Amino acid sequence: MTDTSNTRPTDSEVQSPPQSRVHRLMRYIIPVVAAALLWAVPCWVLLYSGQHWPLPVTLAGTALLTLGLICMPLAMVRGHGRRQQDWAAIVGDTLLGTVWVLFTWSVLLGVFLRLALTVTGVGDGQDRARLVAWAVLGISSGLLAWGYAEARRVPRVRRLDVELPRLGAGLDGLRVALITDTHYGPLERARWSARVCETVNNLEADLVCHTGDIADGTAERRRAQAAPLGTVKATRARVYVTGNHEYYSEAQGWVDLMDELGWEPLRNRHLLLERGGDTLVVAGVDDVTAESSGLAGHRAHLAGALDGADPDLPVLLLAHQPKFVDRATEAGIDLQLSGHTHGGQIWPFHHLVRLDQPAISGLTRHGPRTLLYTSRGTGFWGPPFRIFAPSEIALLVLRSPQKPTSP
Structure with a gap:
């Protein structure tokens, strides 16, 4: 394997322009308004849409949901703001995941189940309202318990063959393992991390890739x-x-730690992987948000990553966000590996992710040559739940259309 790289940039913080008072105020107002809507809908569907619960039940339910409304934004600010207190992040993230599930099923069941019960003539208004409320609570509780187990387990391996028309026969069968979005964070997951790495080692991969979002928090805090x-x-x-x-948590600290752990940084640079007389360019770029991070030398620079590479060679590109595929397609990249989407993580959030990204998960084609593989991610961000979006470790076996020569 030959190392071909540009001079590695160093992190140097620059002063950002001061934010206006209105902008700072909106940063807090918008989350609070969104939180109010998320909690108000379940409150209405569970307690006030015709159930006529005994007064103590209504008061207790209202108090509980109001407490969630108040605690969630406060915990999120304390956990993910300047103080970054892990216990607060855990509380805020868990409440966020819980209310998202409650909101989703309150809307769905509050409309469709109530309509079905009305059409079929089941019970009176109060009976139907109570059936909807119990259904919301039952389904939400079950999904949250299952989603928590899904988030905490070691991901299953997702295997697939990927044919690259320009891949030489000598590289046929090259095994590429992909992990991404490990998001080491407030919940201690050192044991989980070790088991993930054991699983990767069992794949006996030729190339192991991590496409970013290693952790939430600095390298010093998440080192273990x-x-x-x-x-x-x-x-x-x-x-x-x-x-x-990485750009929320002292990026240079993570670059240094990954160097210490023996990982090659593909920060706008490439390596040449040679086998059987054929060569694959393995390139990588910084995340698309890097340039706006205020760190000098950080940006997604595809031309720099490919500088000096033979344009006739096939290229495997690592780019954190799938939407970088537009630039990859223009450059004639053969295969881009990405993460970032988490597959939506908690259904039906993937519909919102789709507004920002061209793919949610799996292998997709873009343009005449470029393939994009988007991983659902190895870990989870924020809410410790994965619902209908399982985590994964991907094993891509690269295939050449040419038959390899028999030894």
Whole structure:
């Protein structure tokens, strides 16, 4: 394997222009308004849409939901703001996931189940309202319990063959393992991290890739959770690129730690992977948000990543966000590996993700040549739930249309 790279940029913080008072105020008002809407709908569907519960039940339910409304934004600010207190982040994130599920099923069942009960003539108004309320509570509780188990388990391996027309026969069968969005964070997951790395090692991959969002928090705070990444094995290389969350948590600290753990940074640079007389360009770019982070030398620079590479060689590109595929397609990239979307993480959030990204998960084609593989992610961000969006470790076996020569 040959290393071809540009001079590695260093992080240097620059002064950002001061934010206006209105802008700072809106940063707090918008989350509070959104939180109020998320809590108000379940409150109405569960307590005030015709159930006529005994007064103590109504008062207790209202108090509980109001407490959630008050605590969630306060905990989120305390947990993810300047103080970054892990216990507060856990409380705020859990409440966020819980109310999202309650809101979703309050809307769905509050409309469709109530309509079905009305059409079929089941009970009177009060009976139907209570059936909807119990259905919302039952389904939400079940999904949250299942979603928590899904988020905390070691991801299943998702295997698929990917044919690249320009891939030489000598590289046929190259095994590429992809992990991404590990999001080491407030919930201690060092043991989980070690088991993930053991799973990756069992794949006996030639190339292991991490496409960013390693953690939430600085490298110093999350070192114990990230340390098992140093045990990952690959016959050729272990490479990574930065995600947007690295730029929330002292990006240079993560670059330094990944270097210490033995991972090759593909920050707007590339490596040449050679086997059987054929060559694959393995390139990577910083996240698309890097330039706005205020760190000098950080940006998504595809031309720099490919500088010096033979344009006739196939290219495997690491880019954190799927939407970078527009630039990859223009450059004739053969395969882009991305994460970022989490597959939506908690259904039906994937519909909102789709507004920002061209793909949610899996293998998609873009333009005449470019393939994009989007991972649902290895860990989870924020709410410790995964509902109808399972985590994954991907194993992509690259295939050449040419038959390899028999030894």
